[in-house]
Amino acid sequence: MKILTAAQTRLADAYTAEQENITSLELMERAVKAFLAWFEDKFTSKTGRPVLIFCGPGNNGGDGLAIARLLHQHNYNVQVFILSTNGSYAPDFKANLNRLPEEIVRKHLQQASDFPEIPANALVLDTLFGTGLNRPLSGFITDLVQYINQSLATVIAVDMPTGLFADAPNAPEDIIIEADFTLSFELPKLAFLLPSKALYVGEWTVVPIGLSVKFISQAPSSYFYISPDVAAAILKPRPKYGHKGSFGHALLISGSYGKMGATVLSSRACLRSGVGLLTVYCPSAGYFILQTAVPEAMTVTDPKEQYTSQLPDISTYNAIGIGPGLGKASATHQLVKQLLETTKAPLVIDADALNIISEDENLKKSIPPDSILTPHPKEFERLAGIAQNDYHRLELLKEFCQEHSCYVVLKGAHTCIGTPVGTFYFNSTGNPGMATGGTGDVLTGIITALVAQHYSPLESCIVGVYLHGLAGDLVKAEIGEQALLASDMVSYLGKAFLEVQSYDHKKKKF
Numbered sequence: 001m002k003i004l005t006a007a008q009t010r011l012a013d014a015y016t017a018e019q020e021n022i023t024s025l026e027l028m029e030r031a032v033k034a035f036l037a038w039f040e041d042k043f044t045s046k047t048g049r050p051v052l053i054f055c056g057p058g059n060n061g062g063d064g065l066a067i068a069r070l071l072h073q074h075n076y077n078v079q080v081f082i083l084s085t086n087g088s089y090a091p092d093f094k095a096n097l098n099r100l101p102e103e104i105v106r107k108h109l110q111q112a113s114d115f116p117e118i119p120a121n122a123l124v125l126d127t128l129f130g131t132g133l134n135r136p137l138s139g140f141i142t143d144l145v146q147y148i149n150q151s152l153a154t155v156i157a158v159d160m161p162t163g164l165f166a167d168a169p170n171a172p173e174d175i176i177i178e179a180d181f182t183l184s185f186e187l188p189k190l191a192f193l194l195p196s197k198a199l200y201v202g203e204w205t206v207v208p209i210g211l212s213v214k215f216i217s218q219a220p221s222s223y224f225y226i227s228p229d230v231a232a233a234i235l236k237p238r239p240k241y242g243h244k245g246s247f248g249h250a251l252l253i254s255g256s257y258g259k260m261g262a263t264v265l266s267s268r269a270c271l272r273s274g275v276g277l278l279t280v281y282c283p284s285a286g287y288f289i290l291q292t293a294v295p296e297a298m299t300v301t302d303p304k305e306q307y308t309s310q311l312p313d314i315s316t317y318n319a320i321g322i323g324p325g326l327g328k329a330s331a332t333h334q335l336v337k338q339l340l341e342t343t344k345a346p347l348v349i350d351a352d353a354l355n356i357i358s359e360d361e362n363l364k365k366s367i368p369p370d371s372i373l374t375p376h377p378k379e380f381e382r383l384a385g386i387a388q389n390d391y392h393r394l395e396l397l398k399e400f401c402q403e404h405s406c407y408v409v410l411k412g413a414h415t416c417i418g419t420p421v422g423t424f425y426f427n428s429t430g431n432p433g434m435a436t437g438g439t440g441d442v443l444t445g446i447i448t449a450l451v452a453q454h455y456s457p458l459e460s461c462i463v464g465v466y467l468h469g470l471a472g473d474l475v476k477a478e479i480g481e482q483a484l485l486a487s488d489m490v491s492y493l494g495k496a497f498l499e500v501q502s503y504d505h506k507k508k509k510f
Protein backbone atom coordinates (compact mmCIF):
# COMPACT_ATOMS: atom_id res chain seq x y z
CA MET A 1 0.00 0.00 0.00
CA LYS A 2 1.39 3.36 -1.00
CA ILE A 3 1.65 6.26 1.43
CA LEU A 4 0.83 9.64 -0.11
CA THR A 5 1.54 13.13 1.17
CA ALA A 6 -1.27 15.41 2.35
CA ALA A 7 -0.95 17.37 -0.92
CA GLN A 8 -1.20 14.18 -2.99
CA THR A 9 -4.23 13.07 -0.97
CA ARG A 10 -5.99 16.32 -1.83
CA LEU A 11 -5.22 15.72 -5.51
CA ALA A 12 -6.48 12.13 -5.21
CA ASP A 13 -9.74 13.47 -3.74
CA ALA A 14 -10.17 15.94 -6.58
CA TYR A 15 -9.18 13.42 -9.29
CA THR A 16 -11.62 10.81 -7.93
CA ALA A 17 -14.50 13.28 -7.79
CA GLU A 18 -13.79 14.40 -11.36
CA GLN A 19 -13.41 10.88 -12.77
CA GLU A 20 -16.53 9.60 -11.09
CA ASN A 21 -18.43 12.77 -11.90
CA ILE A 22 -19.38 13.35 -8.28
CA THR A 23 -19.06 16.46 -6.16
CA SER A 24 -16.54 16.78 -3.33
CA LEU A 25 -19.59 16.88 -1.04
CA GLU A 26 -20.62 13.44 -2.27
CA LEU A 27 -17.09 12.16 -1.69
CA MET A 28 -17.24 13.56 1.82
CA GLU A 29 -20.51 11.70 2.36
CA ARG A 30 -18.79 8.49 1.27
CA ALA A 31 -15.98 9.16 3.75
CA VAL A 32 -18.30 9.82 6.68
CA LYS A 33 -20.37 6.72 5.92
CA ALA A 34 -17.16 4.70 6.10
CA PHE A 35 -16.41 6.41 9.40
CA LEU A 36 -19.90 5.60 10.70
CA ALA A 37 -19.56 1.89 9.91
CA TRP A 38 -16.32 1.74 11.90
CA PHE A 39 -17.69 3.88 14.73
CA GLU A 40 -20.92 1.91 15.18
CA ASP A 41 -18.96 -1.29 15.29
CA LYS A 42 -16.81 0.09 18.09
CA PHE A 43 -19.18 2.31 20.07
CA THR A 44 -22.82 1.29 19.98
CA SER A 45 -25.45 4.03 20.51
CA LYS A 46 -27.09 1.77 23.12
CA THR A 47 -24.56 2.85 25.73
CA GLY A 48 -25.99 6.37 25.63
CA ARG A 49 -22.51 7.91 25.85
CA PRO A 50 -22.65 11.57 24.78
CA VAL A 51 -20.80 12.32 21.53
CA LEU A 52 -19.15 15.76 21.47
CA ILE A 53 -17.98 16.77 18.01
CA PHE A 54 -15.49 19.63 17.68
CA CYS A 55 -15.49 21.06 14.15
CA GLY A 56 -12.89 23.23 12.44
CA PRO A 57 -13.60 25.50 9.45
CA GLY A 58 -12.34 23.25 6.64
CA ASN A 59 -13.36 19.93 5.16
CA ASN A 60 -12.29 18.09 8.30
CA GLY A 61 -14.91 20.16 10.14
CA GLY A 62 -17.28 19.38 7.25
CA ASP A 63 -16.73 15.70 7.98
CA GLY A 64 -17.58 16.39 11.62
CA LEU A 65 -20.90 18.05 10.73
CA ALA A 66 -21.84 15.24 8.35
CA ILE A 67 -20.91 12.67 11.00
CA ALA A 68 -23.09 14.54 13.51
CA ARG A 69 -26.07 14.23 11.16
CA LEU A 70 -25.52 10.50 10.58
CA LEU A 71 -24.92 9.72 14.26
CA HIS A 72 -28.09 11.67 15.17
CA GLN A 73 -30.02 9.54 12.66
CA HIS A 74 -28.59 6.47 14.38
CA ASN A 75 -29.84 7.61 17.78
CA TYR A 76 -26.59 8.86 19.26
CA ASN A 77 -26.71 11.76 21.70
CA VAL A 78 -24.75 14.33 19.64
CA GLN A 79 -23.52 17.84 20.45
CA VAL A 80 -21.64 20.01 17.97
CA PHE A 81 -19.03 22.67 18.77
CA ILE A 82 -17.87 24.91 15.95
CA LEU A 83 -14.57 26.75 16.05
CA SER A 84 -15.01 30.44 15.40
CA THR A 85 -12.13 31.58 13.23
CA ASN A 86 -11.12 34.74 11.44
CA GLY A 87 -10.93 32.76 8.21
CA SER A 88 -13.86 31.58 6.15
CA TYR A 89 -15.58 28.21 6.23
CA ALA A 90 -15.10 25.70 3.39
CA PRO A 91 -18.05 25.27 0.98
CA ASP A 92 -18.62 21.65 2.02
CA PHE A 93 -18.52 22.71 5.66
CA LYS A 94 -21.30 25.22 4.95
CA ALA A 95 -23.33 22.67 2.97
CA ASN A 96 -23.18 20.22 5.87
CA LEU A 97 -24.00 22.93 8.39
CA ASN A 98 -27.16 23.64 6.39
CA ARG A 99 -28.02 19.93 6.48
CA LEU A 100 -27.52 19.61 10.23
CA PRO A 101 -30.86 18.71 11.88
CA GLU A 102 -32.14 21.51 14.09
CA GLU A 103 -32.52 19.23 17.12
CA ILE A 104 -28.74 18.85 17.36
CA VAL A 105 -27.31 21.19 19.99
CA ARG A 106 -24.59 23.37 18.44
CA LYS A 107 -22.44 26.06 19.90
CA HIS A 108 -19.73 28.38 18.54
CA LEU A 109 -16.47 28.50 20.46
CA GLN A 110 -14.74 31.87 20.57
CA GLN A 111 -12.88 31.79 23.86
CA ALA A 112 -11.95 29.39 26.64
CA SER A 113 -15.08 30.31 28.67
CA ASP A 114 -17.17 28.81 25.84
CA PHE A 115 -15.63 25.36 26.25
CA PRO A 116 -18.24 22.77 27.22
CA GLU A 117 -17.91 20.44 30.16
CA ILE A 118 -16.61 17.13 28.81
CA PRO A 119 -18.03 14.19 30.81
CA ALA A 120 -15.60 11.38 31.53
CA ASN A 121 -17.77 8.90 29.64
CA ALA A 122 -18.06 11.12 26.54
CA LEU A 123 -16.81 10.25 23.09
CA VAL A 124 -15.01 13.29 21.67
CA LEU A 125 -14.64 13.50 17.91
CA ASP A 126 -11.74 15.65 16.82
CA THR A 127 -12.69 17.16 13.46
CA LEU A 128 -10.88 20.45 13.97
CA PHE A 129 -8.16 20.08 11.33
CA GLY A 130 -7.07 17.22 9.12
CA THR A 131 -4.65 17.05 6.22
CA GLY A 132 -5.19 20.79 5.51
CA LEU A 133 -3.13 21.82 8.55
CA ASN A 134 -0.52 24.21 7.12
CA ARG A 135 1.08 25.66 10.27
CA PRO A 136 1.36 24.73 13.94
CA LEU A 137 -1.69 25.43 16.07
CA SER A 138 -1.64 28.71 17.96
CA GLY A 139 -3.68 30.93 20.28
CA PHE A 140 -7.12 29.92 21.39
CA ILE A 141 -7.09 26.65 19.40
CA THR A 142 -4.18 25.34 21.48
CA ASP A 143 -6.25 26.05 24.62
CA LEU A 144 -9.06 23.97 23.18
CA VAL A 145 -6.74 21.10 22.23
CA GLN A 146 -5.17 21.10 25.69
CA TYR A 147 -8.62 21.22 27.26
CA ILE A 148 -9.65 18.14 25.25
CA ASN A 149 -6.38 16.36 26.08
CA GLN A 150 -6.91 16.95 29.79
CA SER A 151 -10.40 15.47 29.75
CA LEU A 152 -11.02 11.85 30.72
CA ALA A 153 -13.15 11.27 27.63
CA THR A 154 -12.29 8.89 24.80
CA VAL A 155 -10.90 10.99 21.95
CA ILE A 156 -11.35 9.90 18.34
CA ALA A 157 -9.47 11.82 15.66
CA VAL A 158 -11.06 11.90 12.24
CA ASP A 159 -8.48 11.48 9.46
CA MET A 160 -5.64 13.11 11.50
CA PRO A 161 -5.16 14.16 15.12
CA THR A 162 -5.47 17.95 15.02
CA GLY A 163 -2.11 19.72 15.05
CA LEU A 164 -0.12 16.76 13.70
CA PHE A 165 1.45 17.22 10.28
CA ALA A 166 0.79 14.23 8.03
CA ASP A 167 4.26 14.10 6.52
CA ALA A 168 6.50 16.78 8.04
CA PRO A 169 8.13 17.21 11.44
CA ASN A 170 6.32 18.95 14.28
CA ALA A 171 8.34 21.05 16.71
CA PRO A 172 8.64 19.52 20.21
CA GLU A 173 6.54 22.35 21.65
CA ASP A 174 3.64 21.91 19.22
CA ILE A 175 0.26 21.30 20.79
CA ILE A 176 -1.43 18.26 19.26
CA ILE A 177 -4.56 16.24 20.01
CA GLU A 178 -3.74 13.04 21.89
CA ALA A 179 -6.25 10.66 20.38
CA ASP A 180 -7.16 7.26 21.72
CA PHE A 181 -8.22 6.28 18.21
CA THR A 182 -7.59 7.73 14.78
CA LEU A 183 -9.81 6.73 11.89
CA SER A 184 -8.20 7.82 8.66
CA PHE A 185 -9.40 7.76 5.07
CA GLU A 186 -8.07 5.45 2.37
CA LEU A 187 -4.32 5.42 3.12
CA PRO A 188 -2.21 5.65 6.27
CA LYS A 189 -0.32 8.89 6.76
CA LEU A 190 3.45 8.76 7.20
CA ALA A 191 3.22 10.30 10.68
CA PHE A 192 1.19 7.28 11.90
CA LEU A 193 4.21 5.04 11.38
CA LEU A 194 6.74 7.06 13.35
CA PRO A 195 7.50 6.14 16.99
CA SER A 196 7.26 9.64 18.47
CA LYS A 197 3.78 10.17 17.03
CA ALA A 198 2.14 7.18 18.72
CA LEU A 199 1.02 9.35 21.65
CA TYR A 200 -1.08 11.49 19.32
CA VAL A 201 -2.39 8.89 16.90
CA GLY A 202 -3.38 6.18 19.37
CA GLU A 203 -4.81 3.04 17.78
CA TRP A 204 -5.24 3.87 14.12
CA THR A 205 -7.37 2.35 11.41
CA VAL A 206 -7.72 3.15 7.73
CA VAL A 207 -11.05 2.77 5.93
CA PRO A 208 -11.34 2.75 2.14
CA ILE A 209 -13.43 5.54 0.60
CA GLY A 210 -12.94 4.54 -3.03
CA LEU A 211 -10.24 7.03 -4.04
CA SER A 212 -9.04 6.46 -7.61
CA VAL A 213 -6.85 3.34 -7.82
CA LYS A 214 -5.33 4.74 -11.01
CA PHE A 215 -4.35 8.00 -9.33
CA ILE A 216 -2.82 6.24 -6.36
CA SER A 217 -0.87 3.73 -8.47
CA GLN A 218 0.57 6.51 -10.64
CA ALA A 219 1.38 8.93 -7.82
CA PRO A 220 5.12 9.02 -7.10
CA SER A 221 6.01 8.00 -3.56
CA SER A 222 8.99 6.62 -1.67
CA TYR A 223 6.89 5.29 1.21
CA PHE A 224 4.99 2.02 1.36
CA TYR A 225 2.98 0.16 3.97
CA ILE A 226 3.37 -3.63 3.90
CA SER A 227 -0.22 -4.79 3.62
CA PRO A 228 -1.07 -8.54 3.56
CA ASP A 229 -1.47 -8.64 -0.23
CA VAL A 230 2.14 -7.51 -0.70
CA ALA A 231 3.56 -10.32 1.44
CA ALA A 232 1.19 -12.85 -0.14
CA ALA A 233 2.19 -11.85 -3.67
CA ILE A 234 5.89 -12.44 -2.92
CA LEU A 235 5.69 -15.82 -1.23
CA LYS A 236 6.19 -18.60 -3.79
CA PRO A 237 4.73 -22.12 -3.46
CA ARG A 238 7.32 -24.90 -3.04
CA PRO A 239 7.62 -26.81 -6.31
CA LYS A 240 6.44 -30.43 -6.22
CA TYR A 241 9.80 -31.82 -7.33
CA GLY A 242 11.82 -29.56 -5.08
CA HIS A 243 14.48 -31.17 -2.87
CA LYS A 244 16.49 -29.80 0.00
CA GLY A 245 19.04 -28.42 -2.44
CA SER A 246 16.34 -26.33 -4.14
CA PHE A 247 15.70 -24.35 -1.00
CA GLY A 248 19.20 -23.22 -0.32
CA HIS A 249 21.92 -23.91 2.20
CA ALA A 250 22.26 -21.22 4.85
CA LEU A 251 25.17 -20.62 7.21
CA LEU A 252 24.58 -18.97 10.54
CA ILE A 253 27.64 -17.58 12.34
CA SER A 254 26.40 -17.00 15.85
CA GLY A 255 26.86 -17.40 19.58
CA SER A 256 29.33 -16.90 22.39
CA TYR A 257 29.57 -18.22 25.95
CA GLY A 258 26.26 -17.50 27.73
CA LYS A 259 24.51 -16.44 24.55
CA MET A 260 23.97 -19.72 22.75
CA GLY A 261 20.24 -19.22 23.22
CA ALA A 262 20.37 -16.57 20.49
CA THR A 263 21.89 -19.15 18.16
CA VAL A 264 19.24 -21.72 19.02
CA LEU A 265 16.41 -19.25 18.38
CA SER A 266 17.90 -17.98 15.15
CA SER A 267 18.59 -21.52 13.88
CA ARG A 268 15.12 -22.76 14.68
CA ALA A 269 13.54 -19.72 12.99
CA CYS A 270 15.73 -20.28 9.93
CA LEU A 271 14.67 -23.93 9.69
CA ARG A 272 11.00 -23.04 10.27
CA SER A 273 11.21 -20.60 7.36
CA GLY A 274 11.71 -23.18 4.67
CA VAL A 275 15.49 -23.33 4.22
CA GLY A 276 16.77 -26.58 2.66
CA LEU A 277 19.86 -26.98 4.84
CA LEU A 278 21.32 -25.07 7.73
CA THR A 279 24.87 -25.14 9.04
CA VAL A 280 25.63 -23.31 12.26
CA TYR A 281 29.13 -22.07 13.02
CA CYS A 282 29.60 -21.39 16.73
CA PRO A 283 32.19 -21.54 19.55
CA SER A 284 32.96 -25.07 20.65
CA ALA A 285 31.00 -24.55 23.89
CA GLY A 286 27.90 -24.48 21.71
CA TYR A 287 28.37 -27.89 20.12
CA PHE A 288 26.23 -30.03 22.45
CA ILE A 289 23.67 -27.27 22.90
CA LEU A 290 23.09 -26.98 19.17
CA GLN A 291 23.15 -30.68 18.44
CA THR A 292 20.59 -31.26 21.17
CA ALA A 293 18.34 -28.23 20.77
CA VAL A 294 18.38 -28.05 16.97
CA PRO A 295 19.06 -31.55 15.62
CA GLU A 296 18.00 -30.49 12.10
CA ALA A 297 21.01 -28.15 11.86
CA MET A 298 24.59 -29.21 11.14
CA THR A 299 27.05 -27.76 13.61
CA VAL A 300 30.62 -26.71 12.86
CA THR A 301 32.64 -25.37 15.75
CA ASP A 302 35.39 -22.80 16.14
CA PRO A 303 38.60 -23.84 17.94
CA LYS A 304 37.81 -21.28 20.65
CA GLU A 305 35.49 -22.43 23.35
CA GLN A 306 33.77 -19.15 24.25
CA TYR A 307 33.70 -17.10 21.05
CA THR A 308 34.24 -17.43 17.32
CA SER A 309 37.70 -16.54 16.06
CA GLN A 310 38.18 -17.95 12.56
CA LEU A 311 36.11 -17.71 9.45
CA PRO A 312 35.15 -21.21 8.28
CA ASP A 313 35.00 -22.27 4.63
CA ILE A 314 32.11 -20.17 3.29
CA SER A 315 32.28 -21.15 -0.35
CA THR A 316 29.19 -23.34 -0.55
CA TYR A 317 26.41 -21.32 1.04
CA ASN A 318 23.50 -19.47 -0.57
CA ALA A 319 23.16 -17.03 2.33
CA ILE A 320 25.09 -16.22 5.49
CA GLY A 321 23.52 -14.78 8.63
CA ILE A 322 25.90 -13.37 11.22
CA GLY A 323 25.49 -11.70 14.59
CA PRO A 324 23.02 -13.21 17.09
CA GLY A 325 24.82 -13.67 20.42
CA LEU A 326 28.16 -13.23 18.66
CA GLY A 327 29.95 -11.11 21.26
CA LYS A 328 32.66 -8.61 20.40
CA ALA A 329 35.94 -10.44 21.08
CA SER A 330 38.80 -9.00 19.02
CA ALA A 331 39.23 -12.30 17.19
CA THR A 332 35.54 -12.14 16.28
CA HIS A 333 36.18 -8.64 14.94
CA GLN A 334 38.77 -10.20 12.60
CA LEU A 335 36.29 -12.88 11.56
CA VAL A 336 33.70 -10.23 10.64
CA LYS A 337 36.32 -8.28 8.67
CA GLN A 338 37.36 -11.36 6.72
CA LEU A 339 33.76 -12.30 6.05
CA LEU A 340 32.88 -8.85 4.67
CA GLU A 341 35.96 -8.86 2.46
CA THR A 342 35.68 -12.37 1.05
CA THR A 343 32.06 -13.48 0.94
CA LYS A 344 30.38 -14.20 -2.35
CA ALA A 345 27.17 -15.26 -0.62
CA PRO A 346 24.65 -12.57 0.38
CA LEU A 347 24.82 -11.48 4.03
CA VAL A 348 22.28 -10.84 6.75
CA ILE A 349 24.05 -8.86 9.47
CA ASP A 350 22.63 -8.46 12.98
CA ALA A 351 23.37 -7.61 16.60
CA ASP A 352 27.06 -7.77 17.65
CA ALA A 353 28.19 -8.08 14.03
CA LEU A 354 26.60 -4.64 13.53
CA ASN A 355 28.21 -3.31 16.69
CA ILE A 356 31.61 -4.54 15.49
CA ILE A 357 31.06 -2.85 12.12
CA SER A 358 29.94 0.42 13.68
CA GLU A 359 33.22 0.65 15.63
CA ASP A 360 35.34 0.59 12.50
CA GLU A 361 34.82 2.97 9.54
CA ASN A 362 36.78 0.65 7.25
CA LEU A 363 34.44 -2.23 8.02
CA LYS A 364 31.47 -0.03 7.19
CA LYS A 365 33.02 0.67 3.81
CA SER A 366 33.44 -3.04 3.13
CA ILE A 367 29.79 -4.00 3.66
CA PRO A 368 29.09 -5.96 0.44
CA PRO A 369 26.40 -4.47 -1.82
CA ASP A 370 22.90 -5.88 -1.31
CA SER A 371 23.65 -6.96 2.27
CA ILE A 372 20.74 -6.85 4.72
CA LEU A 373 21.37 -5.20 8.10
CA THR A 374 18.83 -5.65 10.89
CA PRO A 375 19.59 -3.09 13.63
CA HIS A 376 17.33 -1.97 16.47
CA PRO A 377 17.27 1.83 16.91
CA LYS A 378 20.30 1.90 19.24
CA GLU A 379 22.37 -0.27 16.88
CA PHE A 380 21.29 1.95 14.00
CA GLU A 381 22.36 5.02 15.95
CA ARG A 382 25.82 3.47 16.41
CA LEU A 383 26.01 2.80 12.69
CA ALA A 384 24.60 6.00 11.24
CA GLY A 385 24.57 8.65 13.96
CA ILE A 386 22.08 10.25 16.33
CA ALA A 387 18.78 11.41 14.81
CA GLN A 388 17.19 14.68 15.91
CA ASN A 389 13.69 13.32 15.26
CA ASP A 390 11.87 10.56 13.40
CA TYR A 391 12.06 12.33 10.04
CA HIS A 392 15.77 12.91 10.48
CA ARG A 393 16.14 9.19 11.27
CA LEU A 394 14.51 8.38 7.93
CA GLU A 395 16.99 10.73 6.25
CA LEU A 396 19.90 8.95 7.97
CA LEU A 397 18.44 5.62 6.93
CA LYS A 398 18.19 6.73 3.32
CA GLU A 399 21.74 8.08 3.28
CA PHE A 400 23.16 4.95 4.90
CA CYS A 401 21.40 2.57 2.49
CA GLN A 402 22.43 4.63 -0.52
CA GLU A 403 26.04 5.04 0.59
CA HIS A 404 26.49 1.33 1.31
CA SER A 405 24.08 -0.03 -1.35
CA CYS A 406 22.44 -2.09 1.35
CA TYR A 407 19.06 -2.83 2.89
CA VAL A 408 18.47 -1.82 6.48
CA VAL A 409 15.65 -3.34 8.50
CA LEU A 410 15.22 -0.77 11.26
CA LYS A 411 13.32 -2.66 13.94
CA GLY A 412 10.47 -1.04 15.86
CA ALA A 413 6.68 -0.93 16.25
CA HIS A 414 6.41 -0.34 12.50
CA THR A 415 9.72 -1.84 11.40
CA CYS A 416 11.03 0.23 8.49
CA ILE A 417 13.01 -1.25 5.60
CA GLY A 418 15.34 1.21 3.87
CA THR A 419 16.65 0.38 0.40
CA PRO A 420 19.58 1.49 -1.79
CA VAL A 421 17.15 3.34 -4.08
CA GLY A 422 15.77 5.52 -1.31
CA THR A 423 12.42 3.82 -0.74
CA PHE A 424 10.94 2.85 2.64
CA TYR A 425 8.64 -0.04 3.54
CA PHE A 426 6.85 0.02 6.90
CA ASN A 427 5.61 -3.22 8.44
CA SER A 428 2.00 -3.65 9.47
CA THR A 429 2.27 -6.69 11.76
CA GLY A 430 3.61 -7.13 15.28
CA ASN A 431 2.80 -5.98 18.80
CA PRO A 432 4.49 -4.66 21.96
CA GLY A 433 4.76 -8.21 23.37
CA MET A 434 7.60 -8.70 20.91
CA ALA A 435 9.76 -6.19 22.78
CA THR A 436 11.49 -9.07 24.58
CA GLY A 437 14.85 -10.83 24.30
CA GLY A 438 15.44 -13.09 21.34
CA THR A 439 12.83 -11.79 18.90
CA GLY A 440 15.55 -10.09 16.85
CA ASP A 441 17.45 -13.39 16.61
CA VAL A 442 14.29 -14.97 15.25
CA LEU A 443 14.04 -12.28 12.56
CA THR A 444 17.65 -12.86 11.48
CA GLY A 445 16.92 -16.57 11.09
CA ILE A 446 13.79 -15.94 9.01
CA ILE A 447 15.42 -13.44 6.65
CA THR A 448 18.54 -15.61 6.23
CA ALA A 449 16.30 -18.54 5.25
CA LEU A 450 14.43 -16.44 2.68
CA VAL A 451 17.64 -15.11 1.11
CA ALA A 452 18.99 -18.69 0.92
CA GLN A 453 15.80 -19.63 -0.95
CA HIS A 454 16.69 -17.06 -3.61
CA TYR A 455 14.20 -14.38 -2.70
CA SER A 456 15.65 -10.97 -3.59
CA PRO A 457 16.96 -8.88 -0.68
CA LEU A 458 13.90 -6.62 -0.74
CA GLU A 459 11.49 -9.58 -0.97
CA SER A 460 13.29 -11.29 1.90
CA CYS A 461 13.04 -8.17 4.05
CA ILE A 462 9.36 -7.55 3.28
CA VAL A 463 8.18 -11.13 3.77
CA GLY A 464 10.57 -11.62 6.69
CA VAL A 465 9.33 -8.71 8.78
CA TYR A 466 5.71 -9.43 7.88
CA LEU A 467 5.89 -13.12 8.90
CA HIS A 468 7.86 -12.27 12.03
CA GLY A 469 5.23 -9.75 13.19
CA LEU A 470 2.39 -12.05 12.19
CA ALA A 471 3.86 -14.92 14.22
CA GLY A 472 4.01 -12.47 17.15
CA ASP A 473 0.37 -11.50 16.60
CA LEU A 474 -0.69 -15.15 16.50
CA VAL A 475 1.09 -15.79 19.81
CA LYS A 476 -0.54 -12.70 21.29
CA ALA A 477 -3.97 -13.97 20.26
CA GLU A 478 -3.30 -17.13 22.30
CA ILE A 479 -1.48 -15.92 25.41
CA GLY A 480 -1.37 -12.10 25.31
CA GLU A 481 1.62 -9.79 25.18
CA GLN A 482 3.26 -10.18 28.58
CA ALA A 483 3.94 -13.92 28.37
CA LEU A 484 5.08 -13.86 24.74
CA LEU A 485 8.50 -15.46 24.22
CA ALA A 486 10.71 -15.43 21.16
CA SER A 487 10.57 -19.24 21.10
CA ASP A 488 6.74 -19.06 20.97
CA MET A 489 7.10 -16.98 17.82
CA VAL A 490 9.21 -19.71 16.23
CA SER A 491 6.45 -22.21 17.05
CA TYR A 492 3.89 -20.01 15.29
CA LEU A 493 5.90 -19.39 12.14
CA GLY A 494 4.15 -22.29 10.42
CA LYS A 495 0.73 -20.75 11.08
CA ALA A 496 2.03 -17.38 9.89
CA PHE A 497 3.14 -18.95 6.59
CA LEU A 498 -0.25 -20.66 6.25
CA GLU A 499 -2.06 -17.38 6.86
CA VAL A 500 -0.06 -15.52 4.22
CA GLN A 501 -0.52 -18.37 1.74
CA SER A 502 -4.28 -18.39 2.28
CA TYR A 503 -4.64 -14.72 1.34
CA ASP A 504 -7.44 -14.34 -1.16
CA HIS A 505 -6.41 -11.63 -3.61
CA LYS A 506 -9.96 -11.31 -4.95
CA LYS A 507 -11.62 -10.89 -1.60
CA LYS A 508 -8.60 -9.01 -0.26
CA LYS A 509 -8.60 -10.89 3.04
CA PHE A 510 -7.20 -13.98 4.64
Ligand SMILES: NC(=O)C1=CN([C@@H]2O[C@H](COP(=O)(O)OP(=O)(O)OC[C@H]3O[C@@H](n4cnc5c(N)ncnc54)[C@H](OP(=O)(O)O)[C@@H]3O)[C@@H](O)[C@H]2O)[C@@H](O)CC1
Residues within 6 Å of the ligand: 010, 013, 014, 024, 025, 027, 028, 031, 032, 056, 057, 058, 059, 060, 061, 063, 087, 088, 090, 128, 129, 130, 131, 132, 133, 134, 135, 136, 137, 138, 141, 158, 159, 160, 185
Ligand atom coordinates in the same frame (compact mmCIF):
# COMPACT_ATOMS: atom_id res chain seq x y z
N1 LIG B 1 -11.41 16.89 -0.18
C1 LIG B 1 -12.30 15.88 -0.08
O1 LIG B 1 -13.04 15.64 -1.01
C2 LIG B 1 -12.36 15.09 1.14
C3 LIG B 1 -11.71 15.54 2.30
N2 LIG B 1 -11.89 14.95 3.44
C4 LIG B 1 -11.56 15.63 4.69
O2 LIG B 1 -11.02 16.89 4.43
C5 LIG B 1 -9.85 17.11 5.21
C6 LIG B 1 -8.97 18.07 4.54
O3 LIG B 1 -9.73 19.22 4.40
P1 LIG B 1 -9.09 20.63 4.13
O4 LIG B 1 -8.13 20.53 3.03
O5 LIG B 1 -10.20 21.57 3.96
O6 LIG B 1 -8.28 20.88 5.45
P2 LIG B 1 -8.63 20.98 7.01
O7 LIG B 1 -7.74 20.04 7.65
O8 LIG B 1 -10.07 20.87 7.27
O9 LIG B 1 -8.12 22.43 7.41
C7 LIG B 1 -8.14 23.47 6.48
C8 LIG B 1 -8.52 24.75 7.15
O10 LIG B 1 -7.70 24.98 8.25
C9 LIG B 1 -7.04 26.25 8.16
N3 LIG B 1 -5.81 26.05 8.84
C10 LIG B 1 -4.77 25.24 8.51
N4 LIG B 1 -3.86 25.18 9.50
C11 LIG B 1 -4.34 25.95 10.51
C12 LIG B 1 -3.88 26.29 11.79
N5 LIG B 1 -2.72 25.82 12.28
N6 LIG B 1 -4.60 27.11 12.56
C13 LIG B 1 -5.77 27.59 12.11
N7 LIG B 1 -6.27 27.32 10.91
C14 LIG B 1 -5.57 26.50 10.10
C15 LIG B 1 -7.06 26.57 6.70
O11 LIG B 1 -7.23 27.92 6.44
P3 LIG B 1 -6.11 29.02 6.33
O12 LIG B 1 -6.16 29.70 7.66
O13 LIG B 1 -4.79 28.37 6.05
O14 LIG B 1 -6.56 29.91 5.22
C16 LIG B 1 -8.36 25.91 6.26
O15 LIG B 1 -9.46 26.74 6.53
C17 LIG B 1 -9.27 15.73 5.35
O16 LIG B 1 -8.41 15.64 6.45
C18 LIG B 1 -10.53 14.92 5.52
O17 LIG B 1 -10.94 14.99 6.88
C19 LIG B 1 -12.74 13.80 3.50
O18 LIG B 1 -14.01 14.29 3.71
C20 LIG B 1 -12.71 13.00 2.23
C21 LIG B 1 -13.14 13.83 1.11
Ligand SMILES: [K+]
Residues within 6 Å of the ligand: 060, 126, 127, 128, 129, 130, 157, 158, 159, 160, 161, 162
Ligand atom coordinates in the same frame (compact mmCIF):
# COMPACT_ATOMS: atom_id res chain seq x y z
K1 LIG C 1 -8.93 15.90 13.04
